[in-house]
Amino acid sequence: MKLSTRLLNLLTAIGCFAIAGIAVAYFLINEKFEWIPESALELVREKELLERPDAKRCSECHKDIYEAWKESRHSISWISKTYIEASENRSKEKCLACHIPESVTGEKPSPRLDRRDDGIYCVSCHFVNGKMNGPYDLVAPPHPTHRNPDYVNSRFCGSCHQKTFKEWKETGVEDTCQNCHMPRTKDRLTQKFPLSLLHKQKWVGSHKFLHGDLSEKDILMEAEFKNNFFNLSLLNKTVPHKVPTADNGDPRIYLYITFLNAAGEQVDQAKEILAPQQETALPFNKEVRFRYRLFDPVAQAIIVLKYQPAWSKERVVIWEKIIRP
Amino acid sequence: MSSARIFSLFIIFIFFLALPAQAKDMILKEPPQSLSKYYPPESKEPKWIQQMHKMSTHFGGVFVNLKEKDFENVDKHADKLVEEYKKTSEMVPEWEEYFDIKAAEAFAAAAKTHDMAKAGKASGGLGKTCGKCHAEQEVAVWTRFHWPSFRKIKVTDPISEKEMGFDDYMSQVSSSFKGVTVNFGEGQYDRSAKALKTFKSQFMELKSTCSKCHTTDDVKRFYVGEDADTAFAGLAKELNAEKPNPGKFWKNIGLLGKTGCKHCHLTHRTYSFIRETWEQK
Incomplete structure (x- = not known):
């Protein structure tokens, strides 16, 4: 038998033993x-x-x-x-x-x-x-x-x-x-x-400990103009704890409402801070209502919901909506 | 009378005048840096205060057990007191001179006679060493290690959304508060209502600010709680009414002042002033 063939056989045998060894170790x-x-x-x-x-x-x-x-x-x-x-x-x-x-x-x-x-x-x-x-x-x-x-x-x-x-x-x-x-x-x-x-x-x-991205399907909104008031409600539909939540951090959701007249000029604005430390965070599956008195005729309300995590000053837009009477 | 004599009498007069005042003066010096290693974050726990509690417990333990005639425990507490006293004397080199090991040993020896009168008499010498340090350092230590520095707190104004120092923020809160009261006093109810919206928003932001230190909801609510909610609801009701009732308006202003403002100012301001002085160095 040629030397090269012998070497090949030897290597094959070693390989087989190694694979068998790994297989046995794997099994054990x-x-x-x-x-x-x-x-x-x-x-x-x-x-x-x-x-x-x-x-x-x-x-x-x-x-x-x-x-x-x-x-x-x-x-x-x-x-x-x-x-x-x-x-x-x-x-x-x-x-x-x-x-x-x-x-x-x-x-x-x-x-x-x-x-x-x-x-x-x-x-x-x-x-x-x-x-x-x-x-x-x-x-x-x-x-x-x-x-x-x-x-x-x-x-x-x-x-x-x-x-x-x-x-x-x-x-x-x-x-x-x-x-x-x-x-x-x-x-x-x-x-x-x-x-x-x-x-x-x-x-x-996952050890990234994912931090949920909020979207339209998580926080629902309903709004209407009625008499001289603008009524709005938010509902945390999917997250089974308050949104945002924290023990000691200060994450926030900002709700901005801008009221415009028929000419597109701003006539009023309102802002809500939804934060655990202010005890205003959105509870799970429970509607939270807001009511604003309108002093001037309003043609539309632009509503923007933004999220700011506890560790950042940056705010991410969750959704933006326009409501007309 | 010669002028030199008058001057001498004046000096003596001033000296005696100054003496009682000096005896009552309290000078608060920032505690030595070496004490920091017995407080977080350098230490897991506030070890210095724990050490004080240990000595106090053994000191008290001697008398409790003398009264109960439990002499075995009297001896144990006496020995432990000396041990802890020696240990404490080595913790802060700058304060070594406050300690008198001989006085501690003399007290332990007296306690071991199991004679209450002797122990009481010997406790005086030891107590003096504690008292001197407490008189000169206790308030400073509490201020430095058990109270926060308001100057380091940053607040984001909910109206301008700008981040600012705590003092500047409180000035803004004070201004918006005056916007409410001054305008109301002048009968400018619409302006007062507008200022109330700003003031309420800024006042409620303090809940977040309090939470930077106060992690328990009950404590936060002590400052900004149900009383604040009641007062703001009452104020809004009056300002939205066709004819606001001044009596009810000022009653709610008073409620805010007596609860939120006063609770925080009475608790925090004194210590905050002391820290501010140290931090200005």
Whole structure:
């Protein structure tokens, strides 16, 4: 047999063994991890992963989740300019617990002293009582992970988002915080090659913690001119908590009404601020009415609804409408 | 009488005149920077005040247990007091001289005799060291670490939509308030009604401002709550009436003043003035 043929056979055999090895490991890790002896797992454990690593360290394996989190407001909860200004250079004690939580467990957390720049990070939510926790039981050779049903429960988010959690509970809607703000896709938990090959695809929630875009279908409006009054109502039809909502931030919806006469000249204007801190935010499925007295003849009212999140001065138009008598 | 003698008498007179005033004077100096590490954000919790509570508890614990003749706990509290007192004396180097370890030890020794009179007598020496520091520093520490700085608060005026400092904003609120009252006093009800719209909007914006520190709804409502809603509804009703009733109008103005304005000013203004003085340095 030629040398080249022998080499080819050898490589083929190695390849087959490698594939078989991966297949066996895949099967054991994902289906029968109880068969793996603890002593074997101890060999591949990375103990420092259970010593509150920083987010960057987690990203070595969980690249996709890290990148999504990096885009979220959670990742900048300690370093955001808005927070620093609003908390008087972070000196307000009451803000610390939720801007740099040590361990989120469903109760109001305690603040931590280390890795503050990471804000609300991997360890804050997934590392509880010295163990890695998540929505799945995983053998995860570098660090075992324990299933905790709280991760798909709104109460978990309610550790910090207490007012929003209460508002949601009052609506009686079953969709949880995670359903809307952490939509799930089938994906692997790790992207580190070749370890990624050993991971079965699972439902993974988006760690961008999506912030809903509001539109015409979310906030409905009805308006009419009657006698010398202009009556308008708004209805939060789809969001099962107040809109906007916040525990301590100050997001707002601005309602601008401009009244024009037949010549197109402005004769009057009105403005409403719908904000949680002013207790004027729109409740779920409950009409909120406004009434304006008209002193001059009005040919049309231009109504604009704008949203301003807590962390920005920019206002985004939700919708614009024109109403005529 | 020689002029030198008169001058000397004058100086003596001035000295005695000044003495009682000096004894009552309180000078508020900003606390040393080293204290900051015992308060958030440098510390997780307000450790300095917690330390004060610890000492106070052990000090009180000695007397509570002496009264109850629980001598085992008297001794424990006496020892813990000395331990915490020593620890506290090392926390802020600039304040080291306020502490007298010997006085603390003498008190502990007296407490351990289990004789109330002896403990009471020895507590005087120790109490003096606490009292001196409290007299000179307590208000300053509370002002610096337990009260906010209004100068750092920014408010967006709901009318102009411009962001401004808190003082400037309050001037705007005050102006729109005067627009309501002055015009009403002059019988210019339409102008007063227009000013009320502005004033109400600016006043209600304060709810958001309060929420920058007050995270509990009940506390926010203490400043801008049901009374404000009642007063504004009453004012609007009078101004929209064909013939406004001055009695009802001024009653509602009074309600706003006695609740919202007064509640906040009485609580916050004094501390705000002190901080402002420090921040102007």
